[in-house]
Amino acid sequence: MKSYRKELWFQVPSRRGFINITPQVEQCLQESGIQEGLCLVNAMHITASVYINDDEYGLMHDYEIWLEKLAPHEPVSNYQHNRTGEDNADAHMKRQIMGREVVVAVTNGRLDFGPWEQIFYGEFDGKRRKRVLVKIIGE
Amino acid sequence: MKSYRKELWFQVPSRRGFINITPQVEQCLQESGIQEGLCLVNAMHITASVYINDDEYGLMHDYEIWLEKLAPHEPVSNYQHNRTGEDNADAHMKRQIMGREVVVAVTNGRLDFGPWEQIFYGEFDGKRRKRVLVKIIGE
Amino acid sequence: MKSYRKELWFQVPSRRGFINITPQVEQCLQESGIQEGLCLVNAMHITASVYINDDEYGLMHDYEIWLEKLAPHEPVSNYQHNRTGEDNADAHMKRQIMGREVVVAVTNGRLDFGPWEQIFYGEFDGKRRKRVLVKIIGE
Numbered sequence: 001m002k003s004y005r006k007e008l009w010f011q012v013p014s015r016r017g018f019i020n021i022t023p024q025v026e027q028c029l030q031e032s033g034i035q036e037g038l039c040l041v042n043a044m045h046i047t048a049s050v051y052i053n054d055d056e057y058g059l060m061h062d063y064e065i066w067l068e069k070l071a072p073h074e075p076v077s078n079y080q081h082n083r084t085g086e087d088n089a090d091a092h093m094k095r096q097i098m099g100r101e102v103v104v105a106v107t108n109g110r111l112d113f114g115p116w117e118q119i120f121y122g123e124f125d126g127k128r129r130k131r132v133l134v135k136i137i138g139e
Numbered sequence: 140m141k142s143y144r145k146e147l148w149f150q151v152p153s154r155r156g157f158i159n160i161t162p163q164v165e166q167c168l169q170e171s172g173i174q175e176g177l178c179l180v181n182a183m184h185i186t187a188s189v190y191i192n193d194d195e196y197g198l199m200h201d202y203e204i205w206l207e208k209l210a211p212h213e214p215v216s217n218y219q220h221n222r223t224g225e226d227n228a229d230a231h232m233k234r235q236i237m238g239r240e241v242v243v244a245v246t247n248g249r250l251d252f253g254p255w256e257q258i259f260y261g262e263f264d265g266k267r268r269k270r271v272l273v274k275i276i277g278e
Numbered sequence: 279m280k281s282y283r284k285e286l287w288f289q290v291p292s293r294r295g296f297i298n299i300t301p302q303v304e305q306c307l308q309e310s311g312i313q314e315g316l317c318l319v320n321a322m323h324i325t326a327s328v329y330i331n332d333d334e335y336g337l338m339h340d341y342e343i344w345l346e347k348l349a350p351h352e353p354v355s356n357y358q359h360n361r362t363g364e365d366n367a368d369a370h371m372k373r374q375i376m377g378r379e380v381v382v383a384v385t386n387g388r389l390d391f392g393p394w395e396q397i398f399y400g401e402f403d404g405k406r407r408k409r410v411l412v413k414i415i416g417e
Binding site: 001003005043079084095097 | 279314316331334335339344377381392
Binding site: 140175176177190191192193195196197198200201202205209236237238241242243244246251252253254255256276277278 | 279281283316318320321322323324348349357358359360361362367370371373374375377378379381409411413415
């Protein structure tokens, strides 16, 4: 069994944003030399997500509106977590809806995707450097 | 290390619906001959889910009502994504709540489940043939 | 390839609650002797979650309030599932938001975590003994 590990770093300039990280994950897979296995991609921070969906600008706008409706940032004082001096309680909730991680099949040395699947980093408390972990195991 | 891959195809006749796909995944596991490992089951489409929960008719009805409340289909014009000519923006949201994939332990050649765990395909933009990927790795 | 399996049992004295189970999972990993691989941790019950987030008391309070808002326990009669004699339909929904499972990378014999990642058992229908499955594969 082979294993491969890499950290990817991202800095989203605004509080929230979405980045298509599929090319970086594909490069990891090539570097790994793994042909058959599983590829785990997870946010290493608890106010961010890794998820798979469509690379369509309007949809990302809709996610932003929708997540803010389900878990509003303000009023910041509505959340006990923010009494610790943080203002990011909503980010801990948005991340649960969008998820921490994806596991992708590796087949014939490729990410085994349906036609529109793309991997995204979802940032909900940005303006600083944060990490995504890529771990691939297989043969 | 062994690996196994199969695509399962489903066509839900209505826009939304839930199908218990546990028997098909169990058959994949038998075909694979894998005794110990991990079994990934994921929707290959971004408007559908694979999730694990109860095979109880009333619950599926409740999920339908609940998801429609959290991410309503209409008004279709409320979503920027639908300006692309689609009317399925809500399906991209419902799928995030229910999830893209499950990873199930394989022990002694069986799906290692608690008493009520069953694998479902959740369709949120149906009336056409769509795929689920089963990937199993182990020994 | 090595594989390891263990069930962890928990009993939450109230209907809902959150338990940090990271120490138990770390102990499993030590027992497994696995240095490189993947660690799956999943609820074996369909009214409970395993998720990764912050071990901060205020946040757990906020999750409780937030989940109850998105999927209220009462009125119990609002859910068809509860006509089976259960009163836990809301728990099946809360569990979908928080998720069934996490997959954690294993690197150099350690759970490969970011700075604040901790594994939690989320109970939404407690007052009885319930199980979490830990399955680790690798070398």
